[in-house]
Amino acid sequence: MFQSISIIIPVKSKDQNTISQLGKYLCSLDNELVEKSIQYEIIIADECPCGLFEQLGQIIRLSEHIIHIIPQDRSGKNDKLNGIYSAFEYVNYEYCLIIDDHFRITAMEIIDIMPCFEEFDLFKIVPVFENYSIDVMIDHAGFFFRCITDKTKQFAGHIAMKSSLYKEYGFPDRDGLYDEYIVEKYYADKGAHIGFPKDRFFTATQKITLKNFFEQRVRYAYENIAFPIRFLIHLCLFPISLLLMKENVKLVTILFGLYCICIMLISLWGQFKFGKKQMPPVFLFAPIWHLTYWITSWMALCLFLTKGISFGGNRIHNPK
Structure with missing residues (x-):
């Protein structure tokens, strides 16, 4: 070796x-x-x-x-x-x-x-x-x-x-x-x-400001354009939720709760399978992580269709 x-x-x-x-x-x-x-x-x-x-x-x-x-x-x-x-x-x-x-x-x-x-x-x-x-x-x-x-x-x-x-x-x-x-x-x-x-x-180590954190969300959403199916799912969730809310708010509330539970359980599975035993229960924050894509994916799409995204002082259009 x-x-x-x-x-x-x-x-x-x-x-x-x-x-x-x-x-x-x-x-x-x-x-x-x-x-x-x-x-x-x-x-x-x-x-x-x-x-x-x-x-x-x-x-x-x-x-x-x-x-x-x-x-x-x-x-x-x-x-x-x-x-x-x-x-x-x-x-x-x-x-x-x-x-x-x-x-x-x-x-x-x-x-x-x-x-x-x-x-x-x-x-x-x-x-x-x-x-x-x-x-x-x-x-x-x-x-x-x-x-x-x-x-x-x-x-x-x-x-x-x-x-x-x-x-x-x-x-x-x-x-x-x-x-x-x-x-x-x-x-x-x-x-x-x-x-x-x-x-x-x-x-x-990670120590970032709220502004940096938000910029990361948009950049991660832009990177997801490299995975079209994943990106399309993120794009659809927000408008579908709005349409359903017009018809039945109670149903949307139930579905949203089930959605959060599913996201947490999948993340829990990942933490159990790949994580360290001493880690805090990070899986509880999985719904927040996923929800950010509901908005930032649309922002990423707008950037992709116009001028691209700024990274390291340069303007990049191609996600991959």
């Missing part, structure tokens, strides 16, 4: 505190990995403004294992994919982990996934969070719901893959919004063995 891994982290932020916390985490992870005698490299594809790029560089300057780059090829509309694409040019190991900058994975979590590379060419696992705020519980409830209702499972800001896939098949188109889906589908279509191993977890 390989005991070496390349970790790619695309970064694009304008927040000084976010960059400071990321830098401190990287130094901590660097020390952990050294202690575990793992061969590794951490490649930071940094598209932050110049001052923040220098700030992060100053924090991580003493590490010999962290490669800090500015992506050179930014021809794609999705800068996150541009960063990952550029980072692959620096990858030296077969095992590769691509994670968003809000992850706080530990050395032991990396060691735990090593056997999964023997079984799968590409895989993703369940995130767990340092703090379970309301927004985190809503998102995590949706994660478990999707893991039950979608055979591809839910994407959660990371992908683990063999770098030989990139060397053999190149990299997917970088103009779409749903980056993790784009990467996974591209290599799945090439014949890669895709997996979702159980009992493996990555630690993450």
